[in-house]
Amino acid sequence: MTNPDHKQINNKQLSRREALLLLGKVGGSAAMLQAAGLFGLFAAPVQAQPELVKLKPLTAGRKTVLILGAGISGLVAAYELGKAGYQCKILEASHRAGGRNLTIRHGDFIDELGNPQFCHFDKDPDLYFNAGPARIPAHHTAILHYCREFAVEMQMFCNYNKNCYTQDDNAFGGKPVRIREYEADTRGFFSELMAKSIQAEAKLDAPFDDIDRQKLIEFCKAYGDLSSDFTYEGSERAGYQSGGILSPGVLKKPRAFADLLQSNFWAGAMHFGEISDQAAALMTPVGGMDKIVDAFLSRLAGKVQLKAQVQKVQLLPQGVEVSYWLDGQLQTEQADYCLNCIPAQLMAGIENNFPADYVGVMRQLQRGKLSKIALQAKERFWEKEQIYSGISWTNQDITQIWYPSHGLFKTKGILLGAYSWDPAISDRFSAMTNQERIAAAITQGSKLHSDYGKYIDQGNSVCWQRMNHMLGCGAVWSEELLKTSFATIQAPVGGHYMVGDQVSYHPGWQEGAVRSAWYAMESIQQQEQQKQRQVAV
Amino acid sequence: MKYLLFWFGVLCSSSVYAETFHADAQYCLVCHGSNAQGNEAISAPNLAILPDWYLSSQIQAFQSGWRGHQTTDAYSKEMMAVAKSMSAEDVKRAIGFITGFQVSKTPETLTGDETHGKTLYQTCAACHGAAAEGNQAMGAPPLAGQYSWYLLRQLQAYRSGQRGAAENDSRGAMMKQIAATLQQDQDLNDLVAYINTLDIQKTNNPKTDIKK
Numbered sequence: 211m212t213n214p215d216h217k218q219i220n221n222k223q224l225s226r227r228e229a230l231l232l233l234g235k236v237g238g239s240a241a242m243l244q245a246a247g248l249f250g251l252f253a254a255p256v257q258a259q260p261e262l263v264k265l266k267p268l269t270a271g272r273k274t275v276l277i278l279g280a281g282i283s284g285l286v287a288a289y290e291l292g293k294a295g296y297q298c299k300i301l302e303a304s305h306r307a308g309g310r311n312l313t314i315r316h317g318d319f320i321d322e323l324g325n326p327q328f329c330h331f332d333k334d335p336d337l338y339f340n341a342g343p344a345r346i347p348a349h350h351t352a353i354l355h356y357c358r359e360f361a362v363e364m365q366m367f368c369n370y371n372k373n374c375y376t377q378d379d380n381a382f383g384g385k386p387v388r389i390r391e392y393e394a395d396t397r398g399f400f401s402e403l404m405a406k407s408i409q410a411e412a413k414l415d416a417p418f419d420d421i422d423r424q425k426l427i428e429f430c431k432a433y434g435d436l437s438s439d440f441t442y443e444g445s446e447r448a449g450y451q452s453g454g455i456l457s458p459g460v461l462k463k464p465r466a467f468a469d470l471l472q473s474n475f476w477a478g479a480m481h482f483g484e485i486s487d488q489a490a491a492l493m494t495p496v497g498g499m500d501k502i503v504d505a506f507l508s509r510l511a512g513k514v515q516l517k518a519q520v521q522k523v524q525l526l527p528q529g530v531e532v533s534y535w536l537d538g539q540l541q542t543e544q545a546d547y548c549l550n551c552i553p554a555q556l557m558a559g560i561e562n563n564f565p566a567d568y569v570g571v572m573r574q575l576q577r578g579k580l581s582k583i584a585l586q587a588k589e590r591f592w593e594k595e596q597i598y599s600g601i602s603w604t605n606q607d608i609t610q611i612w613y614p615s616h617g618l619f620k621t622k623g624i625l626l627g628a629y630s631w632d633p634a635i636s637d638r639f640s641a642m643t644n645q646e647r648i649a650a651a652i653t654q655g656s657k658l659h660s661d662y663g664k665y666i667d668q669g670n671s672v673c674w675q676r677m678n679h680m681l682g683c684g685a686v687w688s689e690e691l692l693k694t695s696f697a698t699i700q701a702p703v704g705g706h707y708m709v710g711d712q713v714s715y716h717p718g719w720q721e722g723a724v725r726s727a728w729y730a731m732e733s734i735q736q737q738e739q740q741k742q743r744q745v746a747v
Numbered sequence: 748m749k750y751l752l753f754w755f756g757v758l759c760s761s762s763v764y765a766e767t768f769h770a771d772a773q774y775c776l777v778c779h780g781s782n783a784q785g786n787e788a789i790s791a792p793n794l795a796i797l798p799d800w801y802l803s804s805q806i807q808a809f810q811s812g813w814r815g816h817q818t819t820d821a822y823s824k825e826m827m828a829v830a831k832s833m834s835a836e837d838v839k840r841a842i843g844f845i846t847g848f849q850v851s852k853t854p855e856t857l858t859g860d861e862t863h864g865k866t867l868y869q870t871c872a873a874c875h876g877a878a879a880e881g882n883q884a885m886g887a888p889p890l891a892g893q894y895s896w897y898l899l900r901q902l903q904a905y906r907s908g909q910r911g912a913a914e915n916d917s918r919g920a921m922m923k924q925i926a927a928t929l930q931q932d933q934d935l936n937d938l939v940a941y942i943n944t945l946d947i948q949k950t951n952n953p954k955t956d957i958k959k
């Protein structure tokens with residue numbers, strides 16, 4: 211093992227057991243990665259669900275639907291039910307539609323309770339940030355169905371870029387290391403360990419026979435880019451030290467395996483792009499995620515009532531009655547059906563006559579905490595560091611720095627200067643003013659990019675647990691609660707349906723929101739068909 | 748529900764609008780529940796039972812950082828941020844709005860030795876009133892109708908010095924001294940279990956109906 215630095219790991223002394231133990235730790239890290247949750251706590255792969263909602267046009271009578279909340283699920287419901295002939299109206303408490311689908315650009319108001327802000331980014335179509343959803347994986351076929359149907363212009367979104375950095379205060383003297391280098395070296399050493407420990411075994415346990423064994427060794431070689439004697443001596447995968455085009459490429463010296471393991475990168479972020487929802491290739495609407503919201507709104511003219519804060523929901527023997535504040539007055543309306551995407555933790559505080567077990571579930575859902583901080587850079591300094599899009603990772607509170615996937619070579623750009631999903635970190639950010647958050651993001655970001663602060667004009671921040679009418683980034687279901695209570699909240703009570711990504715096994719993704727609405731609408735259709743059959747009899 | 752929302756017109760002035768964007772006080776209900784009755788899912792207490800003078804004293808306490816500043820708990824920090832973003836006009840409007848709600852509370856079942864709690868409550872009655880209806884002269888708020896999880900958290904906060912320790916917070920300091928005498932967690936629990944059995948009172952707002 212070529213190991214130019216101190217702290218040599220002598221693999222010859224590593225028994226197979228030890229190697230497997232190491233493996234186990236890394237295996238454990240995959241578990242940690244899942245535990246780290248990222249966003250989309252339930253990282254289980256989504257099955258392709260090609261079927262689309264198909265509502266038959268209403269044939270008999272007039273049916274009314276009140277939709278509470280203009281989140282993605284509410285917008286989908288109003289659009290589909292409207293097409294099928296239902297009379298729909300959306301009541302939305304906020305000054306804007308879209309809910310968590312929020313893109314911030316010049317002049318926007320950020321309605322964070324206790325920390326209201328305006329956005330002063332330059333007026334420029336490229337200078338925006340997606341404070342909520344930012345990326346869509348290919349298997350989220352339901353939300354992509356609307357992007358296609360509405361011809362929302364899409365671009366690729368990059369989550370994983372080897373030229374970005376990993377920075378850990380406990381490794382490499384706190385200096386940033388290119389992900390390219392970190393990954394090539396860890397894989398190299400890891401593969402060498404594996405190859406040599408397999409070679410050292412006289413016989414492998416079943417089910418490996420001799421051919422498998424040789425293949426396994428070759429696999430290690432390919433995986434880690436080992437030399438012919440199964441030693442890791444550095445790899446072009448880490449990038450050349452010098453040369454490579456007009457002169458021979460000189461390999462970088464591998465970093466010591468022990469040093470690589472000092473960093474926490476391997477325990478989580480290194481495998482982020484492996485998560486099915488986060489893996490390349492991802493997509494995003496050109497100009498901001500809210501282009502999807504705009505596309506719905508242009509098809510729902512006159513159906514969305516903004517600044518209508520729902521105050522009370524009453525189940526009637528037939529239908530539902532909803533009271534809401536509008537211009538300081540309480541208004542009341544009735545409808546045959548009600549689809550409700552108000553976050554459960556808020557709905558628990560809104561007067562209702564729901565069955566106790568139904569509200570009981572809402573009370574038990576926890577508020578998720580996520581924060582994002584966006585920074586306007588005067589100059590796209592990251593491009594000089596050969597970074598175009600992607601994510602750098604750090605073990606400081608800011609956790610991530612995102613470089614925009616659009617606007618290449620322009621003068622300015624919006625960086626995502628912090629994005630954390632650890633509730634404790636979000637508590638720390640939420641206790642700061644916007645200015646303090648920006649200052650913290652700059653201080654921490656300076657460990658990845660020298661002169662960082664010099665390039666930053668200004669910034670905005672969004673702590674989702676403080677956002678008006680949301681107070682959370684999404685519902686947090688415990689595994690236990692999912693088992694015992696998901697069906698309760700998914701089922702209608704009379705004509706009332708809870709919807710939103712909160713009523714899906716995929717909270718934290720628009721896909722969950724769309725499919726929850728589809729589920730509810732199909733159930734409404736069944737209720738209607740049943741009624742028609744009863745009338746016919 | 749009957750409201751005389753006279754302040755809406757008055758306060759939609761553009762400066763307030765620009766400062767907070769909230770031309771009304773409905774945002775209190777986002778956290779505190781649609782009838783200001785509190786919402787456990789947000790850890791926000793019942794405000795509808797509270798008289799104007801106490802609402803005002805506590806908003807002041809949050810604005811001054813007496814509540815929320817030294818604390819480690821995210822709840823009081825949350826309310827502190829809201830209070831700090833409010834102008835004097837906002838406070839006035841919010842109090843007018845909140846005191847217009849009928850008092851109500853989601854019923855709670857609490858296990859504890861209510862008899863023991865009643866005995867312990869004798870000390871409290873001097874300030875909070877025999878029926879825990881509150882006493883303006885003492886600055887002691889009503890406790891009847893308040894949620895047990897909130898009362899417990901506050902008693903613990905006084906006891907640990909997270910509330911009532913700030914320099915100018917004389918009312919808080921008074922309550923902090925009392926809480927310091929309640930060393931046993933079981934005592935706190937019994938006290939709160941007893942308070943939970945008391946009917947909601949609302950003495951300061953005779954115009955509102957009382958509903959439980």
Ligand SMILES: Cc1cc2nc3c(=O)[nH]c(=O)nc-3n(C[C@H](O)[C@H](O)[C@H](O)COP(=O)(O)OP(=O)(O)OC[C@H]3O[C@@H](n4cnc5c(N)ncnc54)[C@H](O)[C@@H]3O)c2cc1C
Nearest residue numbers: 279281282283303309310343344345520710711718719720
């Ligand atoms: C930081 C972050 C990152 C995310 N990243 C992604 C991503 O990359 N990709 C992705 O697909 N998804 C992502 N998501 C998830 C995505 O945002 C949600 O799945 C989706 O937007 C939820 O839609 P919904 O229909 O559940 O409603 P919500 O967006 O939750 O809308 C609820 C609506 O109810 C309204 N409301 C609340 N109270 C009342 C009331 N009293 N009266 C009337 N209306 C009320 C609210 O104002 C809001 O408009 C992310 C979310 C966050 C927060």
